[in-house]
Amino acid sequence: MKKLLTTVAAGAMLASPAFADLMFPDLSYRTGPFAAGGIPFSDGYQDYFTLLNQRDGGIGGVPVRVVECETAYNTERGVECYEATKGDGALVYQPLSTGITYQLIPRATADGIPLHTMGYGRTSAVNGEVFSHVFNYPANYWDAASVMINVLLDENGGSLSGKKITLLYHNSAYGREPIRTLETLAAQHGFTLNLLAVDSPGQEQGNQWLQIRRDRPDYVLFWGWGVMNQVAIQEAINIRYPLENFIGNWWAGADHDVASAGQAAAGYRALNMNRLGDMPVFAEIQQHVIDAGLAAGDGTNLGSVLYTRGMYAAMLAAEAARKAQEIHGVADITPAMMRDGMEALEMTNARMDALGMPGIGPEFAVSCGDHGGTGQAIMTQWNGTEWVTLTDFIAPDDSVTGPLVLEDSAAYAAEAGITPRNCNGS
Amino acid sequence: MPDQLIFAMEVTLNGLLNGVMYALVALGFVLIFKASGIFNYAQGVMALFAAMTLVGIQQGRVPFGHLINEIFGTDIHYFGWEVPALAAILLTALVMIGFAILAQRFVFRHLVGQEPIILFMATIGLAYFLEGVSDLMWGSEIRNLDVGLPQGINDSIDAVTFNLFGYGFFIDNLDITAAIVATVLVAGLIAFAQYTKQGRAMRAVADDHQAALSVGIKLNYVWVLVWSLAGIVALVAGIMWGSKSGVQFSLSLIALKALPVLMLGGFTSIPGAIIGGLIIGVGEALFEFAIGPMIGGATENWFAYVLALVFLVFRPQGLFGEKIIERV
Numbered sequence: 001m002k003k004l005l006t007t008v009a010a011g012a013m014l015a016s017p018a019f020a021d022l023m024f025p026d027l028s029y030r031t032g033p034f035a036a037g038g039i040p041f042s043d044g045y046q047d048y049f050t051l052l053n054q055r056d057g058g059i060g061g062v063p064v065r066v067v068e069c070e071t072a073y074n075t076e077r078g079v080e081c082y083e084a085t086k087g088d089g090a091l092v093y094q095p096l097s098t099g100i101t102y103q104l105i106p107r108a109t110a111d112g113i114p115l116h117t118m119g120y121g122r123t124s125a126v127n128g129e130v131f132s133h134v135f136n137y138p139a140n141y142w143d144a145a146s147v148m149i150n151v152l153l154d155e156n157g158g159s160l161s162g163k164k165i166t167l168l169y170h171n172s173a174y175g176r177e178p179i180r181t182l183e184t185l186a187a188q189h190g191f192t193l194n195l196l197a198v199d200s201p202g203q204e205q206g207n208q209w210l211q212i213r214r215d216r217p218d219y220v221l222f223w224g225w226g227v228m229n230q231v232a233i234q235e236a237i238n239i240r241y242p243l244e245n246f247i248g249n250w251w252a253g254a255d256h257d258v259a260s261a262g263q264a265a266a267g268y269r270a271l272n273m274n275r276l277g278d279m280p281v282f283a284e285i286q287q288h289v290i291d292a293g294l295a296a297g298d299g300t301n302l303g304s305v306l307y308t309r310g311m312y313a314a315m316l317a318a319e320a321a322r323k324a325q326e327i328h329g330v331a332d333i334t335p336a337m338m339r340d341g342m343e344a345l346e347m348t349n350a351r352m353d354a355l356g357m358p359g360i361g362p363e364f365a366v367s368c369g370d371h372g373g374t375g376q377a378i379m380t381q382w383n384g385t386e387w388v389t390l391t392d393f394i395a396p397d398d399s400v401t402g403p404l405v406l407e408d409s410a411a412y413a414a415e416a417g418i419t420p421r422n423c424n425g426s
Numbered sequence: 427m428p429d430q431l432i433f434a435m436e437v438t439l440n441g442l443l444n445g446v447m448y449a450l451v452a453l454g455f456v457l458i459f460k461a462s463g464i465f466n467y468a469q470g471v472m473a474l475f476a477a478m479t480l481v482g483i484q485q486g487r488v489p490f491g492h493l494i495n496e497i498f499g500t501d502i503h504y505f506g507w508e509v510p511a512l513a514a515i516l517l518t519a520l521v522m523i524g525f526a527i528l529a530q531r532f533v534f535r536h537l538v539g540q541e542p543i544i545l546f547m548a549t550i551g552l553a554y555f556l557e558g559v560s561d562l563m564w565g566s567e568i569r570n571l572d573v574g575l576p577q578g579i580n581d582s583i584d585a586v587t588f589n590l591f592g593y594g595f596f597i598d599n600l601d602i603t604a605a606i607v608a609t610v611l612v613a614g615l616i617a618f619a620q621y622t623k624q625g626r627a628m629r630a631v632a633d634d635h636q637a638a639l640s641v642g643i644k645l646n647y648v649w650v651l652v653w654s655l656a657g658i659v660a661l662v663a664g665i666m667w668g669s670k671s672g673v674q675f676s677l678s679l680i681a682l683k684a685l686p687v688l689m690l691g692g693f694t695s696i697p698g699a700i701i702g703g704l705i706i707g708v709g710e711a712l713f714e715f716a717i718g719p720m721i722g723g724a725t726e727n728w729f730a731y732v733l734a735l736v737f738l739v740f741r742p743q744g745l746f747g748e749k750i751i752e753r754v
Contacts, residue, residue: 036566039566195723226676230674238596256567259570260671260672
């Protein structure tokens with residue numbers, strides 16, 4: 001009898017439908033040379049989904065399940081993480097690495113799973129006609145380069161003619177991304193562009209900073225990540241380079257980047273793709289996630305630059321999932337539906353207000369042909385104790401970045417044998 | 427004097443000082459290899475571990491705090507005190523000695539007489555173990571290391587060279603400090619090896635294990651001694667490099683800079699590590715200065731190895747290494 005009951009119970013368990021959930025993989029890096037940036041981002045990403053589960057019961061009534069996989073910012077391990085998790089119903093991948101992104105673009109496209117590479121990855125993925133499953137809203141590296149030049153144009157009475165600008169960059173696919181845009185902008189605005197590469201991880205930059213000291217460029221634009229950021233800022237202080245003329249991109253403007261230099265780094269500027277400072281959503285995360293002992297980390301990163309960005313990334317993913325549920329009329333969405341939701345995503349100020357994140361990012365609408373958003377960014381500055389926002393969202397020069405996107409995406413389509421979709425009729 | 431020549435002089439001086447920093451890491455390798463024939467892959471991670479421990483002790487952090495909080499549901503991170511830099515350095519040195527004793531007792535004592543490749547593999551395992559322990563003990567965040575070392579441009583050198591050449595040289599005070607510390611360290615190590623009983627025992631073991639054993643020298647004791655010294659050298663390297671960039675995982679990768687230094691200077695010579703470091707430091711700096719801009723820059727990492735390979739072709743044992751003559 002006991003055996004019979006056990007068999008019936010086991011059969012019933014097998015026959016009953018599995019509990020639905022929305023699976024969001026988190027390809028994080030909490031170890032390795034880039035952990036200092038990976039940890040707060042992953043904490044923010046996971047904590048926002050936990051908040052949705054605790055406060056709202058998930059998205060559209062379906063609980064969210066986050067599966068974390070450690071990549072150590074290593075491309076091979078990132079691909080392994082993708083392969084290990086993709087069969088588990090993964091809705092969207094955010095690898096937080098340009099190297100991993102380049103490897104995942106063809107794989108994810110073939111598997112029908114969308115990629116969201118927010119402010120990193122392959123810039124020309126903006127072109128949705130070629131990159132059907134890759135999204136890089138709200139901004140990309142070419143936007144960042146253009147916004148930087150727009151800021152400098154504004155500060156120099158609209159002309160950079162005769163100025164010397166140095167790009168100090170991580171010698172990798174990531175670091176080389178802005179070069180074409182800056183070369184085009186240099187030709188257009190008449191400034192001299194000098195390129196200085198730093199080998200990964202960037203612990204040694206003495207020779208590069210000696211050259212900067214000799215050349216005395218008017219501005220140094222900076223594409224760094226990990227230890228390269230802290231070393232560069234310290235070297236700039238050492239040679240007494242005017243820090244307000246040293247401008248990092250959004251991966252070189254986090255709290256830990258300036259922590260070791262502290263007060264001495266006051267004046268250093270960096271772009272950001274999202275607003276900083278206190279927001280109502282932080283109090284909710286504190287109450288429902290951190291105080292409840294459910295935080296991904298120890299809760300100390302709440303509100304930091306990269307925590308905020310991770311949370312913003314999760315919010316954009318959640319909103320796209322919500323949109324997908326709305327379009328398809330089902331709560332338990334598939335990766336293909338998620339892609340549709342991402343392509344129809346529209347972020348408005350009213351919606352960001354309602355989510356407790358007023359103005360966290362620019363307003364933008366994604367479409368079949370445009371997967372990149374508006375490309376706007378803000379300029380921030382380290383004042384010695386905290387990052388302060390200097391400007392509102394600034395637009396890039398689309399007349400420069402647009403043709404480059406078309407050219408590069410066309411080259412990729414030819415190389416990968418992709419026939420671009422026709423988005424005009426959609 | 428032409429500008430390029432003046433710039434080259436500045437680059438050379440900076441290269442020499444960078445070379446001292448490389449030599450600091452290479453020294454740890456040499457000490458262990460000389461005494462035990464082990465190529466210690468874990469030397470870079472030992473520098474990271476030592477620096478993390480130093481900062482942890484200085485700031486009064488609770489070791490394994492995250493783990494303790496996770497298991498017991500507590501919320502403790504600090505003891506509530508701060509330890510002065512010098513005391514923290516001494517305590518960290520004791521931790522490194524403790525590590526040497528544990529490594530010897532639980533790993534290397536069981537591998538006496540094994541092939542060098544087995545010992546090398548053991549140090550790879552030790553490196554990854556120590557990396558994990560370091561993370562678990564102190565966390566993965568970047569820590570600010572401040573033991574009061576001066577940093578930034580040396581104004582005196584700047585002023586003197588400006589008066590001489592019309593261009594002030596940039597020399598980092600931290601690099602000057604590192605050069606002084608390295609000189610004292612090397613002099614101390616040489617004096618220890620030459621004039622103390624323990625040092626002579628160390629040299630005897632380095633020359634011939636079996637002969638040393640036959641005259642009553644305790645091999646285990648000497649190996650603990652050598653690993654302790656390597657741990658203290660790793661601490662010094664960790665302080666110097668960590669002061670530049672903050673203490674973080676990348677510190678463990680400085681070991682990669684020591685390899686070309688060892689190839690060039692020889693694996694068994696303390697002066698070789700210093701001279702090798704200086705040659706690599708100057709060579710890579712001048713190459714980056716003169717050729718780098720023509721080929722896209724960022725040449726330092728690979729050029730150091732090219733330089734070392736060139737030396738290897740002509741002198742396989744390195745500049746100061748012992749020439750191996752095997753009679754059949």
